[in-house]
Amino acid sequence: MLDRMPPAPADIAVAPDPASAPEQARFSDLTRVRPFMQLWLARLLGTAAQQMLMVAIGWHMYDLTGSAWDLGLVGLYQFAPALLLALYAGHVVDRLHRGRILAACLGVQGLVALSLLITHLGGGDSRSLLLGLSLVLGAVRAFQMPAQQALTPLLVPPLMLPRAMAFSSAGQQSAIIGGPALGGLLFVAGMGAVYATCIGFFIAAVLLAATLRYAHAARPREPVTTEVLLAGVRFIWQRKPVLGAVSLDLFAVLLGGAVALLPIFAKDILHVGAWGLGLLRGAPAVGALTASIWLTRRPVERHVGRTLLLAVGVFGLCMAVFGLSRSFWLSLVVLAISGAADMVNVVIRQTLVQLETPDAMRGRVSAVNSIFIGASNQLGEFESGATAALLGPVGSVVAGGVGTLLVTLAWFRLFPTLAGRDRMGTGQARE
Structure with a gap:
């Protein structure tokens, strides 16, 4: 297979040669890029809340039904809408303010946690409810992933992007490790405590994402055609x-x-x-x-x-x-x-x-x-x-x-x- 690189578009952000970069472009500079750190903290809190929520939903479903098949359905119900909506979500992310999209996604997940808390406390929880909310979570994450991935290059200089990506990954992994661990500890106080903590984390993440400031140029509306989506x-x-x-x-x-x-x-x-x-x-x-x-x-x-x-x-x-x-x-x-x-x-x-x-x-x-x-x-x-x-x-x-x-x-x-x-x-x- 020929592997030729087409000419780079004029608006591609191209990083300067790191060998000629000024010495100050170090890890410590990331802490002085306020919008990036704001996004980093929003992702940290949001990911930790998501991990706790998934642990709670899995445990909740198994507690209700005792069925391994139903546990598998929870994952399938989240994957299917994420797959179906992904291309349209990418189009939306390219048109609208990415920080607000991220905030909306985190907010919807907070509402899912609130719904689960209310129904759990009121005794109205059911298998159908958990599967329905899993569909909602899958649809939301179809928009969340491209929005947060496409935000980072707008908040740091191209030269710092490799460090920013690594720093973001460090926060992500910390949340992936710590979220389920915290959820496990909170289960001692009951499932309601897990859902309540998730709600608090999501609220904080929403506030951080909604107040994120960066240079956003409004783009003209495009008809949603197959060519645009692909x-x-x-x-x-x-x-x-x-x-x-x-x-x-x-x-x-x-x-x-x-x-x-x-x-x-x-x-x-x-x-x-x-x-x-x-x-x-x-x-x-x-x-x-x-x-x-x-x-x-x-x-x-x-x-x-x-x-x-x-x-x-x-x-x-x-x-x-x-x-x-x-x-x-x-x-x-x-x-x-x-x-x-x-x-x-x-x-x-x-x-x-x-x-x-x-x-x-x-x-x-x-x-x-x-x-x-x-x-x-x-x-x-x-x-x-x-x-x-x-x-x-x-x-x-x-x-x-x-x-x-x-x-x-x-x-x-x-x-x-x-x-x-x-x-x-x-x-x-x-x-």
Whole structure:
């Protein structure tokens, strides 16, 4: 496949050469970019609330029905509207004020938590209610993901974007780790305490997002046509480095993910029980958090394409080792390393996509990226279960890790411009 880079549009934000950057463009500067820190805090609170809410809904559903099938339906009911609305959501994000869209999304989730609190206290909770509200959450997140992804490049200079992405990821991982933990502690006081805390977090996040100030240029109305909705897909397809980065992540998670099989490994292979499962589930997040903090201080400035591909290769290798491991501690270590490698992939990919995309297209491109992410997570769980039924859990995970390694090697040949990319924002491959 030819991998030629088309001329960059005039309004693409291109980062200066980091080698010639002033010394003051460091991590500490992020703390002086007030709008970015305001967005960061809103995302931290919102993500923590979302994580607590998902833990509560899952527990609530199982408490009501005792059905594993219904737990699966909660995830499906959230994924379906997010997938169906993603392209239209990207169009909306490119037209309207992204901070207000984010605030509205967080506000609706707060209302969902309030509805659950009221019905729980009044004894009116039901399976149908939980599934219906799951549909609402899925629809809302179709708009939230592209809005918050497309906001960051507007709040920091292009030179600081890699650090900003890493810093955002550090906050995100902290919330992903801390949200469920806080929710678990609050369950001691009852389910109502969890919902009430979620409401408080969402209110604070809404206030921060709604008062976010940045230079927003009103865009003319466009008819909602198929061409407009598919503009993000077309943009990614025409820019091979971007296509290579997002498709590589899709295949890496689709093939290499092992989250769905961790209960089997904890119980039947590593023999560590529920406490070990908790540690196994948390290990990738700990690795990801560590890597994001490191990247905030020392962002990848050279050989970014090769580093991206190698990070995905390390992720695949870790999955293969995890599948073969019979040592609990070795399994924990390789899962942590896999989380760190995946975080390197995430930060480079997100920064590359944002720098390659003009602001007028960022919402639609981010929406397509969110489809890739959602599809890889959901289909990855299905792929793990299907291959485990055929090959067993060990065979499934090892095959997925080896498959990820093979995809990485193939991408070196299929996307040479991505593999040869030297710096993040130059738009040119390294010779």
